Amino acid sequence: MxxxxxxxxxxxxxxxxxxxxxxxxxxxxxxxxxxxxxxxxxxxxxxxxxxxxxxxxxxxxxxxxxxxxxxxxxxxxxxxxxxxxxxxxxxxxxxxxxxxxxxxxxxRIDAARTAPHTLSGREQAVLLHTLADSLRLLHERGIVHGDLKPDNVLLYRPARSRFHVTKLIDFDDAYPAGEPPARELVGGSPSYGAPEWLRYMRGDKAVRARDLTQAADLFSFGLLVHTYLVGEPPGHDAAYDSPAAAVAAGAELIFAPGLDPQTTRLLRALTDPDPAARPSIAEATRVLDGFGDKAPAERAARSSRVRINLTGRTQLNLSGPSAGERTTEAQ
Incomplete structure (x- = not known):
């Protein structure tokens, strides 16, 4: 060409x-x-x-x-x-x-050259919600994007609008949930990939094709949220070359101390080592609903807990647990 x-x-x-x-x-x-x-x-x-x-x-x-x-x-x-x-x-x-x-x-999309972490809280909220809406559409149709990273999310400001929105691009590595390409062909980003994706790609037989689901995108989404808010993904021990490698080895990710507790709890839930323990994009969106509308201290006052229902699926509850519900809170 x-x-x-x-x-x-x-x-x-x-x-x-x-x-x-x-x-x-x-x-x-x-x-x-x-x-x-x-x-x-x-x-x-x-x-x-x-x-x-x-x-x-x-x-x-x-x-x-x-x-x-x-x-x-x-x-x-x-x-x-x-x-x-x-x-x-x-x-x-x-x-x-x-x-x-x-x-x-x-x-063709004429992308804006704007760093998300330099925008106001309200502007960041619009970005995160439009990205979450795009992921929700994919996931409801049983599709994994497979390569969620900053390069594949364009910022675009519509005419006569003061807000930027996100445009999700590059579906070359997308696949139906549980049906990824073969290990030697699967795509993705080492910097923003999920630990189960990394293990699958590296030939870990304990991770099967059916284990690569929408939850892999949720891990990447958590890293993206952190990047949009503070300008870089969460930190990790220098012994590992990526967040995925650190989490796969049982190491903790290091979230920016300036984030309010509610946001940090959401990020910990999204980057849980167990894919089944991560919230869905719909549940994560409900937590993001209050983001950008209040000052950090006010947002922190609203409880965000990870609630496990009887089916074992993780749910996020902004209002705190009801009586009799078994709860675990991401610390």
Whole structure:
């Protein structure tokens, strides 16, 4: 892919780059006067009929391409760009092969260059709620984003609005809950991934494919909330190279001391080592409902507890436990 090239009707109008793109190149493009973002996958490559390689090797590569196509096409069916509820998801509008390469196209979003931790509490609340709403839509449809990190959450300010919202992008590593790609193919970010994802990727047989669920996104969401509020993810012992590695080894994450107790309790719940103990995105959103509306001391006065119901599913309760309920509070 190069500037000035036309690919399946899309005119590439910027010089392709690879920043934060993994095994891809990306550029801006235009078609019928509309702006787009186009991504070229560097792997897998479709073998040419008269190209080099043995028949066995070509069949193997065609098999890889077939699985790649089916996975991306399945996600496009599950997450449609014309879904009226997906306004803050930047979803693929086109996916196609051209020559030996595959391409994916989305609408172009002109992102704002704003650091979330420098915004007011009210502005941060809007960001967190729009991100939580996007995750809630995914999770209700049984989908794991799989690579939730700052680079995949754009900040965008709509016309005539003083607030920024989030736009969730890059669903290349998304998968139906419990059905991730094979260990050697699963994507994700070491800096924002969940401990069960890290163990699965590293070949830990105790973690099965079915163990990678929406809860993995919730761990990443907890790290993102911390990053949005203080400018960086939670700290951890220097012996580990990521929050996921620290938590997988039983080490504690270190949350910023300036956070109010309610927020810290939520972050501890979201980053619990046990995926089943983490709250759902709907439950986390209820805790965030009061964020940004009150001063830190006032927010801290509202009790946020982790309540375990009879099914064992974690729930977050802003008003505190009712009589007779078994409670555990994240310290």
């Amino acid at each position: 190069k500037k000035g090239q036309t690919i399946n009707g899309y005119l590439v109008v910027s010089r392709p780059g690879n920043a934060n793109a993994g095994k891809c190149l990306w550029a801006f493009a235009e078609k019928n006067g509309e702006p787009f973002f186009i991504k070229e996958f560097l792997d897998p490559k479709r073998p040419r009929e008269n190209g080099m390689g043995s028949p066995v090797d070509k069949r193997r590569r065609l098999g890889e391409c077939d699985r790649f196509e089916r996975r991306h096409e399945r996600m496009m069916l599950l997450l449609r760009a014309d879904d009226p509820y997906a306004g803050n998801l930047v979803l693929a509008v086109d996916f196609f092969p051209d020559g030996t390469r595959y391409y994916k196209v989305t609408r």
